[in-house]
Amino acid sequence: MDIISPTPLLKIVEIQGRGRSLVSTQPLKPGQIILKDTPLLLYPASSSKTNTFCSNCYKLIIQSPIPCPECIFSFFCTSNCHSISLSSSHTPFVCQSLTHFIKNLSFNSNLLLDQQVQVFYLISAYNLALINPSSFRVLLSLQGDSSFVSENDVYLLHSVVSTICPSSTNLGEFRLSKELTGALLAKDKVNAFGLMEPFVCARERGVRAYGIYPMASFFNHDCLPNACRFEYVDSDVSSGSNNTDMIVRVIHDVDEGREICLSYFPVNFKYSERQQRLKEDYGFSCSCDRCVVEANWSDQEDDDAMDNEGEEIEEEEEDEAMEEDEVIGNGEVEERDQDFPHAYFFIRYMCNKENCWGTLAPLPPSDATPSTIMECNVCGNLSKSDEL
Numbered sequence: 001m002d003i004i005s006p007t008p009l010l011k012i013v014e015i016q017g018r019g020r021s022l023v024s025t026q027p028l029k030p031g032q033i034i035l036k037d038t039p040l041l042l043y044p045a046s047s048s049k050t051n052t053f054c055s056n057c058y059k060l061i062i063q064s065p066i067p068c069p070e071c072i073f074s075f076f077c078t079s080n081c082h083s084i085s086l087s088s089s090h091t092p093f094v095c096q097s098l099t100h101f102i103k104n105l106s107f108n109s110n111l112l113l114d115q116q117v118q119v120f121y122l123i124s125a126y127n128l129a130l131i132n133p134s135s136f137r138v139l140l141s142l143q144g145d146s147s148f149v150s151e152n153d154v155y156l157l158h159s160v161v162s163t164i165c166p167s168s169t170n171l172g173e174f175r176l177s178k179e180l181t182g183a184l185l186a187k188d189k190v191n192a193f194g195l196m197e198p199f200v201c202a203r204e205r206g207v208r209a210y211g212i213y214p215m216a217s218f219f220n221h222d223c224l225p226n227a228c229r230f231e232y233v234d235s236d237v238s239s240g241s242n243n244t245d246m247i248v249r250v251i252h253d254v255d256e257g258r259e260i261c262l263s264y265f266p267v268n269f270k271y272s273e274r275q276q277r278l279k280e281d282y283g284f285s286c287s288c289d290r291c292v293v294e295a296n297w298s299d300q301e302d303d304d305a306m307d308n309e310g311e312e313i314e315e316e317e318e319d320e321a322m323e324e325d326e327v328i329g330n331g332e333v334e335e336r337d338q339d340f341p342h343a344y345f346f347i348r349y350m351c352n353k354e355n356c357w358g359t360l361a362p363l364p365p366s367d368a369t370p371s372t373i374m375e376c377n378v379c380g381n382l383s384k385s386d387e388l
């Protein structure tokens with residue numbers, strides 16, 4: 001699998017200080033689908049206390065789950081999913097590794113929950129080396145080197161993996177080694193996307209699985225993104241697509257030659273949280289337009305703005321912000337815009353459903369006419385854009 005232009009609408013360019021970046025090759029319409037991406041690999045998050053997800057397609061299992069007859073860890077939604085998994089996500093290599101892992105769980109009890117999830121990732125990654133070496137090479141070509149992960153983690157996780165993975169397995173041109181484990185952990189840290197559990201208003205939403213997507217891994221971050229990703233894991237999909245494919249749509253008009261960015265986390269995070277997360281997890285300091293403005297805010301202003309977002313702004317300032325957007329040139333407006341130029345983004349593109357904080361994008365345009373229906377990428381709510 002070569003990394004070439006992911007779709008005719010995007011090209012990969014190197015931008016100084018940002019690495020490889022995705023840039024539009026033509027003007028894009030609000031809601032336009034710019035990428036459909038199939039994961040290189042998926043692995044379980046095992047954070048759900050209430051739901052069971054299929055170990056192959058990660059759909060929520062509503063009927064009785066079909067357990068893997070060999071290991072006690074994996075469940076499937078249908079016998080068809082189980083039989084597909086035997087040559088993909090749940091090969092004998094995965095099954096035996098998981099069996100050893102579970103059997104030795106008391107020995108591995110010093111592993112934190114996050115580290116257990118990392119073990120699942122490493123099993124999936126080494127399985128990819130076994131079943132699809134060209135996809136494994138793509139995984140290795142993604143951003144992230146072992147300086148991104150702590151040496152202790154590499155040492156610990158590699159010793160677990162080398163104990164549980166069947167030693168007789170021939171990984172072809174690759175070898176289970178500490179260096180490779182370190183590199184793989186770094187790829188995961190910088191590139192994994194969480195596939196979320198179904199949204200339930202009253203509960204914090206957990207992650208059902210993580211996936212690494214070959215093309216979507218080139219999206220850089222912006223705290224006011226111009227695109228957002230949608231997942232439809234529990235839906236029935238048309239032939240030729242997978243339910244775990246990621247779909248990325250632009251939020252508003254984008255000119256040709258503009259970089260397309262996602263937000264790596266919900267857009268309501270405040271400045272200090274965003275900077276800390278980006279530094280710790282992705283190794284950079286963000287200097288997007290929003291961060292430049294918010295860097296000058298006091299902690300109190302930061303807290304106030306975050307408390308207000310989606311609440312008071314929505315109730316009290318919505319009309320003002322809309323009007324102001326139309327009357328650029330008024331001195332008062334300019335001053336206000338400098339204080340909080342992105343208020344409009346939150347009113348228009350952040351979901352106002354309780355505990356959601358999702359991003360809204362219009363449904364895909366039909367016949368080049370943008371849709372007036374906005375879809376939330378977290379709760380899935382549909383709203384008329386003029387209701388905003």
Ligand SMILES: C[S@@+](CC[C@H](N)C(=O)[O-])C[C@H]1O[C@@H](n2cnc3c(N)ncnc32)[C@H](O)[C@@H]1O
Nearest residue numbers: 017018019020143190217218219220221282284
């Ligand atoms: C998922 S990758 C994105 C693609 C990456 N630029 C590449 O060359 O493959 C995430 C990494 O991209 C870089 N990155 C993403 N957003 C950035 C930003 N706003 N400013 C600087 N670097 C950024 C960071 O190195 C981060 O760890």
